[in-house]
Amino acid sequence: MDYYKLDDTIVAISTSLGKSGIGIVRMSGAGVLKIVDQIFSSKKGESSLSFQSHTIHYGFITEDIDVVDEVLLSVMRAPRTYTKQDIVEINCHGGIVALRKVLNLCVQKGARLANPGEFTLRAYLNGRIDLTQAEAVLNIIDAKTEESLKVASRQLSGGLSDVLNGLREKLIEIISEFEAVLDFPEEEIELSRKKIILNKLKNISDELKNLLKHSKEGRLMQEGIKGVIAGRPNVGKSSLMNALLGHDRVIVTSTPGTTRDVVEEVIDLGGIPLRIADTAGIIETKDLIEQEGVMRAKKEIEIADIVIVVLDASSSLNKDDEFLFQQVKNKEHIVCINKIDLGINLNFKDIKKYGVKNPVQTSAIKRLGVEELKEKIYNLFMDEKIDLSTPIVTNLRHQEAASNASVALDAAVKNLTQSLYLELVTQDVKTALVEISKILGKEVTEDIINSIFSRFCIGK
Ligand SMILES: Nc1nc2c(ncn2[C@@H]2O[C@H](COP(=O)(O)OP(=O)(O)O)[C@@H](O)[C@H]2O)c(=O)[nH]1
Ligand SMILES: [Mg+2]
Known part of the structure; x- marks a missing residue:
């Protein structure tokens, strides 16, 4: 299998594809300088074969006599490199076409397209780093x-x-x-x-x-948790999502049923990435598009680590809220009573039936209770703050x-x-x-x- 071959020269576009200021084509292996020598014309007219280790050169990538791109070439000779092999990085302009063209030229001159992670694999196989x-x-x-x-x-x-x-x-x-x-x-x-x-x-x-x-906390920090905001239409789910994010991401309107798809964002929860999804309200509906939204919301609830159940403080519990409580019965969830700025008409006895003890009270609009909500979620997952220096x-x-x-x-x-x-x-x-x-x-x-x-x- 190619993967464990170390004696050929591999090439890849190492930056993400899309319009950007610069893009980098990276090559590693014994043949890199020979390949570069055939496609790079240095401004100073030097041959690439003479380049010293850890130097940068200005010039052009050319195909026959045509200039493909104006580039900066970084040359790093073995063994003081990422892979312990000769490495050349070609800093091109960021357009996809130019990058692909340079990549193809490298392949034409003898490099092989790198597999995922193959540069790092070489670093590992050559003993520069261990697996951890x-x-x-x-x-x-x-x-x-x-x-x-x-x-x-x-x-x-x-x-x-x-x-x-x-x-x-x-x-x-x-x-x-x-x-x-x-x-x-x-x-x-x-x-x-x-x-x-x-x-x-x-x-x-x-x-x-x-x-x-x-380990548990460490893994949480790396992998994060998945949360979902659920509740009947108009209780303020999207507003709460925006409040948690600290900026407006989701459309908020007073027309129920505005959020039809699932919107997901990542919040930094004291170091834990909380991927949180705002969903359409969970209701029984005849509207086809709404039904689709509701179905997606249910799916989100199924895969979530935690559900934030949002209720409206200004109105009493209704059958949609009760329907939602059924859905989250066996899931980790936190109840959030929103719109407290409008006064509380919700009867807390009604929610006690569902085992709700200390609901968080929030006003998404006035940004009240949001920190408390974050803290509660954090504490559900993290037993103690961990020392990152060990x-x-x-x-x-x-x-x-x-x-x-x-x-x-x-x-x-x-x-x-x-x-x-x-x-x-x-x-x-x-x-x-x-x-x-x-x-x-x-x-x-x-x-x-x-x-x-x-x-x-x-x-x-
Ligand atoms: N007074 C008040 N209004 C709110 C609060 N949160 C949301 N709203 C309003 O309630 C309406 C519905 O909000 P939205 O976030 O779209 O609810 P969703 O349907 O659950 O996503 C909008 O008019 C919001 O401005 C709040 O804490 N207090
Ligand atoms: Mg919404």
Whole structure:
């Protein structure tokens, strides 16, 4: 499979396609300078083959005698580059046609179109970064809040890798000590030595548990939560959405049924990206377009992590509200009583029936209660504020492996305490070592690598 080939030259457009000031075509591999030499004319008339590492050159990309684009060429020679191979980045003007043309020229001269994430894959296969760092690159690209960016960039700079590599070394030491003893059947571990090793094993397991302690919160920061605003028409759902966003995004009118489609936006909820959708009111209706809107709203509710049920403070509960309470019965939800600026006519006893205890009271128009609503949602998901300066395990793959490792170490501690066969204990410790190595990408299958890198975009 091409994916694991390292000896050819790959090329991709690394910036997003669309009109923009500049666009970058990136190439990596041993052949880049030879390819560039055939399509780039330097203003100074120099040959690309003579360019020094980490230099920038002004000139033109040409096809035969035609100028395709005026460009800046960045040359980075191996090994101090992203992939540890020769890299050239061609800074073109941002138009799609020019970029595609430059890309095609590179292919014509011998480069191959890169697969998604293939530049980062090469960085990993060439040992410049480990797998947690490659995954951090993904998370940086995907980061939706400053906090999720912070977690990812710490991971990229090796915060998590350092901890895990440290634990690996300790385990390797213990394993070799065990193996030394196992080589001489008549020998046993001295009692004092055994105590020291037991302590070491416990400490390593504790360190793993520490990394795992805030996984849930860490993952929330990266992946975010999905919320949906639901309620009958005209209770102020769209107004509330705008209030939560802090700017007007959704059309608000006094005509019921204006919002017919689902509008989704991301709100930064104390570091957690909350993807929130405003929906059409949930009602029984004969209007076909309205029916479609209602159906979509129901679908949104189904997939949401949390539903914000909006009621109108100025009127009493009606059958549409009750219908909605039925819909969210088995879902995480928060009740929001809106339009409190109009006075409260809603009878709180009516909503108690539905198990509503502390509804948030808001006025979307006067921007009242909005912060309280945000805080309530935040607290539903985050048990405590987490310290972003210590490494945390955020992705599911790491979480599983770290917890397997910790379980294996606990078994090792138990077996060693009970003086069971040392072979057995050694096996437990080896299992822990393999699991930690997996996180770092030292012992992973092609499937895992494929599933990670297929999530990248092309050009990264
Ligand atoms: N007085 C008052 N009016 C509101 C409030 N929130 C929304 N409205 C008004 O209620 C009407 C319906 O609002 P809209 O957000 O479109 O409701 P939706 O149909 O649930 O999306 C509009 O005229 C809004 O200006 C509020 O908190 N107080
Ligand atoms: Mg609306």
